[in-house]
Amino acid sequence: MDSLERYREIVPDFEGFLAIQNLPLLHSARVNTLKVDRSQLLAQLNEEEVGYRVFEWYPLGLALDVESPGKLLVNLQGYMHIQEEVSMVPPLVLDPQPGEQILDLCASPGSKTTQISQMMENRGLVVANEPSLSRIAPLRSNCERLGVLNVAITRYDGRRFPGGPFHRILVDAPCSSEGRARRGQGVLLRCNRKRSLDLQALQIGLLKNAVQLVEPGSIVVYSTCTYAPEENELVVAEVLDKAHLESASIAGLKGCPGITEWEGRELNEDLAKCTRYYPHINDTGGFFVAKLITD
Amino acid sequence: MPSSSRIRNVFEPLENSVVAELWNSRFGIPTQAFDGFRFFRKSHSVWVISNSHIPKLSYETLGMRIMNLKDRPWKPTTCALQIFGRSATKNLIHLDEAGAKLFLTGGSQPILSLSEPGYVVVFYRGDVLGCGLYSHGKLISQLPKERRMDAKMQGEDI
Numbered sequence: 350m351d352s353l354e355r356y357r358e359i360v361p362d363f364e365g366f367l368a369i370q371n372l373p374l375l376h377s378a379r380v381n382t383l384k385v386d387r388s389q390l391l392a393q394l395n396e397e398e399v400g401y402r403v404f405e406w407y408p409l410g411l412a413l414d415v416e417s418p419g420k421l422l423v424n425l426q427g428y429m430h431i432q433e434e435v436s437m438v439p440p441l442v443l444d445p446q447p448g449e450q451i452l453d454l455c456a457s458p459g460s461k462t463t464q465i466s467q468m469m470e471n472r473g474l475v476v477a478n479e480p481s482l483s484r485i486a487p488l489r490s491n492c493e494r495l496g497v498l499n500v501a502i503t504r505y506d507g508r509r510f511p512g513g514p515f516h517r518i519l520v521d522a523p524c525s526s527e528g529r530a531r532r533g534q535g536v537l538l539r540c541n542r543k544r545s546l547d548l549q550a551l552q553i554g555l556l557k558n559a560v561q562l563v564e565p566g567s568i569v570v571y572s573t574c575t576y577a578p579e580e581n582e583l584v585v586a587e588v589l590d591k592a593h594l595e596s597a598s599i600a601g602l603k604g605c606p607g608i609t610e611w612e613g614r615e616l617n618e619d620l621a622k623c624t625r626y627y628p629h630i631n632d633t634g635g636f637f638v639a640k641l642i643t644d
Numbered sequence: 645m646p647s648s649s650r651i652r653n654v655f656e657p658l659e660n661s662v663v664a665e666l667w668n669s670r671f672g673i674p675t676q677a678f679d680g681f682r683f684f685r686k687s688h689s690v691w692v693i694s695n696s697h698i699p700k701l702s703y704e705t706l707g708m709r710i711m712n713l714k715d716r717p718w719k720p721t722t723c724a725l726q727i728f729g730r731s732a733t734k735n736l737i738h739l740d741e742a743g744a745k746l747f748l749t750g751g752s753q754p755i756l757s758l759s760e761p762g763y764v765v766v767f768y769r770g771d772v773l774g775c776g777l778y779s780h781g782k783l784i785s786q787l788p789k790e791r792r793m794d795a796k797m798q799g800e801d802i
Binding site: 384420422425426427448450471472473474476485489490492493494496497498499500501502503504505511512513 | 708
């Protein structure tokens, strides 16, 4: 938990932020509209006596009151996908349209890939890139279970992904994952400023490549599940000569603005358009989302 | 069906009609169910993907693996049956609750069916559970291990 101390000045209600780290997250899932209607899934959950609450900000998101949602028949059948609540935000900011060509640069295990696919109603193409061989199997398995028919998997180093242009790109970058601490505190033991700076080099490489794989005026979404400014605003700042920011907020879900000052250094004030999701504000995990429009 | 290169990551285009006719002949699925898709073959596998421009890249997968041609008869995948098998009109078996549970745990069960021996679409309450093998009055579950009820699930992710 010590590793979070350096965020005391930037996180509102810091004591509340620390306190909630020890509270496990509720399970949550997304309705897979590629296979069922929302009403059909809800009826099946009622029948199996699984308690649920629909998210106020997203009608396809459900909080589940059940111990092992992965074992439910509705999950095995691919009618829903277990996914953390704020993890459902980046695809909504990306706003992919049916028939478009989308690149998901860091795809596995595919929660956001499959959400993008369902937003596109299985039409068009999602290129799901994942360099790590061991992470291809879960990505593929999730696509198959969910009935996804418009995803093609590649294995390039995202910093040198060839090709394009794509209509939109999601860069859900590898990160220190501090926002996952409510799933297990172990993740925080590995987190510190140095580790974040190591990851930053990779994250900048990924985002710099992404902004040149789309036409001018296209959306590139950058997201992480960490609080570290080194992996968030300081990465986004590196491409502000090639793209500008638009608000990444979502109606009905409380976010905090991106920071514009860190370690005594003034940052680009546009970075306030990024959105930070803290666990104690909406009772979720933690996330960072930036919406870039290429110039 | 034409033979295929076994070189890695080489997907060779296949005519829609070749695939549609095989599925029509075994399961009575209307050939139009396969309109709007493209088919590829890599080694013994056939893949289906929504019809769209496919940029020239090196691919690990192209859409969903729908059938395996390695043995005779060809074998449909469970994930493909859950999409295309819904409109099957023959070689299908409806299970009751107890039968469905047994099927979902990967078990075999004696069953009386008019199906021809071979792979069948297994239904429970109107939903496709997946692929079964019907032979000598017995239904053998072909569900992949990770899709079985007692199987360890893919970890949830954030």
